[in-house]
Amino acid sequence: MIRNRHVTGTIFSPSQEQVLNVKHSGKAVVSPAHGEETPAGHVTMAEIAARLGVSKMTVSRALSRDTRPRSDASEDLRQRILKTCHEMGYVIDQTARTFSSKRSGFVTAIIPALNNSNFSDTAQGLTSAVQASGMQVLMGYTNYDVPTEEQLIRAMLMRRPEGIVVTGGSHTPMARKLLQSSGVPVVETWDLLSDPIAHNVGFSNAQAVGDLVRALHQKGYRHMGFLGGAPESDARGAERRQGFMSALKQLGLNASRTMAIGNAPVSMAAGAQGIAQMLARWPELDVVVCVSDHVAFGALAECQRQGWPVPERLAIAGFGGFEISQACHPCITTVVVDSAGMGQQAGQLLLRAIGSARSGQQMAPETVIIPYRIELRGST
Numbered sequence: 001m002i003r004n005r006h007v008t009g010t011i012f013s014p015s016q017e018q019v020l021n022v023k024h025s026g027k028a029v030v031s032p033a034h035g036e037e038t039p040a041g042h043v044t045m046a047e048i049a050a051r052l053g054v055s056k057m058t059v060s061r062a063l064s065r066d067t068r069p070r071s072d073a074s075e076d077l078r079q080r081i082l083k084t085c086h087e088m089g090y091v092i093d094q095t096a097r098t099f100s101s102k103r104s105g106f107v108t109a110i111i112p113a114l115n116n117s118n119f120s121d122t123a124q125g126l127t128s129a130v131q132a133s134g135m136q137v138l139m140g141y142t143n144y145d146v147p148t149e150e151q152l153i154r155a156m157l158m159r160r161p162e163g164i165v166v167t168g169g170s171h172t173p174m175a176r177k178l179l180q181s182s183g184v185p186v187v188e189t190w191d192l193l194s195d196p197i198a199h200n201v202g203f204s205n206a207q208a209v210g211d212l213v214r215a216l217h218q219k220g221y222r223h224m225g226f227l228g229g230a231p232e233s234d235a236r237g238a239e240r241r242q243g244f245m246s247a248l249k250q251l252g253l254n255a256s257r258t259m260a261i262g263n264a265p266v267s268m269a270a271g272a273q274g275i276a277q278m279l280a281r282w283p284e285l286d287v288v289v290c291v292s293d294h295v296a297f298g299a300l301a302e303c304q305r306q307g308w309p310v311p312e313r314l315a316i317a318g319f320g321g322f323e324i325s326q327a328c329h330p331c332i333t334t335v336v337v338d339s340a341g342m343g344q345q346a347g348q349l350l351l352r353a354i355g356s357a358r359s360g361q362q363m364a365p366e367t368v369i370i371p372y373r374i375e376l377r378g379s380t
Helices: 016-021 045-052 056-063 075-088 095-101 117-131 146-157 173-180 205-218 235-250 268-281 293-306 339-358
Strands: 002-004 010-012 028-030 037-039 106-111 136-141 164-167 186-189 199-202 224-228 258-260 287-290 315-317 334-337 366-369 372-375
Touching: 045 056, 045 075, 056 075, 106 117, 106 146, 117 136, 117 164, 117 339, 136 146, 146 164, 146 173, 164 339, 186 339, 199 339, 205 235, 205 287, 205 315, 205 334, 205 372, 224 235, 224 268, 224 293, 235 258, 258 268, 268 287, 268 293, 287 293, 293 315, 339 366
Parallel strands: 010 136, 106 136, 106 164, 164 186, 186 199, 199 366, 224 258, 224 287, 287 315
Antiparallel strands: 002 366, 028 037, 334 372
16 A cells, blocks of 8 residues: 555675775775775776776776767677676776766665564565666664664765665654755655655554454453563564553553563563563463564463463464464464565665656655554464
């Protein structure tokens, strides 16, 4: 659903900023064309031209994206130039071309973590959509740290991307300002935002958990608890907690049985520890909704260690539709999200926005709502 409102990629982290800007410690040479130091052994366009006995301009034209025939660079010569570049390991320096054409040929994506399959699937979906157009993806990860996201946004924008995709809508004031003033299309994902910066591809985490609570209520569960991380460490987890509490209040049930254990990303071990603490504190619990499937798996494992049958003694539900939720016994009830599809939609929306920007226009903001589904399984 679209509402109008008128990973194959390079990995980047804040610590790399210094690495990318530090000159090699080995012997350096000065490029006569740019006056910049380059590492010894770096193949230059001048060396390509010298080997072939042609001018640097001829080599430059042959390497240009514009492949129309030219009198000074026949197709035969162009193929010889390309073959020589390949043999010598020459890599085109896109810096000057980016400034002259205002087209860098890449977009950036910032995700919370690489070891979360939902976010990696989103990144893969985005990459497949973007690479189909001939563009590349420069990717960074925040480890769920909002100030780190700000650093990454600043570092990414210095590299002149043609678009940027971020996860969620919770940013520092400066990060939001940087995105708003970047002059490139911005897509926020994994949330359904009331005040997006520009484009939005996602769903309501609160509504999804609310729907899960109502489905559990229909199965007869009345004493529900929520297990997640510290709300300030994960905006999406906080929304899921809020959705849990709101749904229970609407049903006239006790919404106070919530526990925060650790910062995001909450581990399986934390799930095991948390479920034991919850049952010790609220022995009347009949179901626990976990902030993610990983937390739910840890809770399930602890129940099995303690001899608490699931779902007979305690039912468990998760979130995310991770593979692990289907690989355990019993399988874990969860909210399934099309993570890869979200990335695909974000990539397609970003490409449309970039196309408009290249033609001198600004595309009207769009919100794409990603569907989710509740899967009731053996754990409930």
